Amino acid sequence: MYLTDEEKSILDGQHGVGNMKAMELLVALGKAFDAEKLIPISRAHVALSGQEGDTYWCELLVDGGAKCKVSPTTNPSWDVENLTKFYDVTEEERKLGERTIDVYRRIGAKLTFCCAPGLGTNVPFLGEHIAFSESSATPYVNSVLGARSNRESSVSALAAAVIGKTPYYGFHIDENRAGDFLIDVDAEMGDPYDWGILGYAVGKIAGTRIPVIRFKNLTKNPRPEDFLYFGAEAATSGSVAMYHFVGITPEARTIEDAFKGKKVPPFEALIDQAALDKHEAAISVGETGIINLVMLGCPHYTFDQIKEVDEMMGGRKVHEDTAFWILSSIDTLVLAERSGIRQRLEKLGVRIVADTCIDEPCWKSFEGGLGVTDSPKCAYYRERRGQPFVVRRLCQCVEAAINGRVK
């Protein structure tokens, strides 16, 4: 791998330990993927998590004198000040939350605390070279916006932000963005939930390959939330970081375009309504009965989604033994408040919280009980913390909240 004299001197430790560690990781990745060189990036997004492994790495860099050359936006941790009014955490957990915020401040990050940067807080344009971590954000910026990012880990995205560069391999190179195989989809696509199920089905087939998806009888084009849910699930059931929707996404104006001059293969799979129904049934298995929590916003809910919850609630109150939280970004929260929706929902027992992820210690008082969510990704990651979640469509989540139980 070619390194400039300056890059070599960083690797040799002449610019401090923090810069050296960051460069070591970039070079290790570059070598693993046969990158010829490093290239400058113009944006970064770090999947900060408030988890020890990640905070440890950021401290290692900043305490070694590193600062971000490209200020990255960040994923959520949890709103320590607000949520500790509602829920108990240990002193250790609170300290880790505060330590995380402090260390990312010191390294020079832009603390957006939102896991859907491509929808508002950090929007790259077509062809821009960037380093985005967060498994649901990477497919969005690559596929929907046409920017160029590899499937970065939180640690490699931070290293790239510190150095201002990333190894030149994978999705940064034109020919690697071509589709690998074709899937036909013939199904009714409604709300983001349907797109999430489709993403789940596609991820299972794709693994690490780039799927090209050809829709038959699609009645309306997907909205940003639909793309986001599709990518989030495709990156959970598989490792999809790039996909093409024929005639819809910018690098797939035609099917030939999507395969970038390679021969268009016959379709490998057809996903029809029956296949999606089967996946929905598989995703929604689990307990039924009394619930203690309804949690929406994995990935973070947009204004339109919060508005939809408000409409579905129709003035009805959440069951007194059930908590109902919507996770969102700070700008969406402010917008919901300014528009009067936040106050209206709060009176009904639906609370909106910004800066917060589903996978944080602030939610542990619900563990042992049953939760409901519209996000398979949420259910998947909550499993480790000991709270089973059942996955339902948004309208069923709302009904479950009102009844205090899920069918």
Next chain:
Amino acid sequence: MDKDFKVYKCRCIVKGSCSGEAIVSKDPMCFYLCDPKTGIVIERNHAIHGKSIAGKILVLKSGKGSSVVQVDGFYQLKAQNTLPAAIIIRDTEPVIVSAAVVTGTTMVDRMDTDPFEAICDGDYVEVDADAEEVHVRRNK
């Protein structure tokens, strides 16, 4: 000639030299879905659900899932000393490489044969990442 003993070439991703009993996962893994205390895989419907990876030579298809919890998964296992001794990976993927580099977990890829053919659960495997070699003694 010992027909149960073979030496393969591989490529070093993270240096180190270690040996142990093999465990093979034909499913990609998210290390966050392992219990850090025991190293047991807790992800439902996973190829090695219920089995421990602690101290073993893990032959793994690939990494998957979240771009942040993979690293934390490695970190938590490292803190409890339940990481695999080394990982032989078949489909190399950036997030799992990052996690291995940051935690100093020995990792190799590009074995000169399909690792799923060459290695089975219970085989005794030595990974010498510095020499870029994998030694396999088949367990009958």
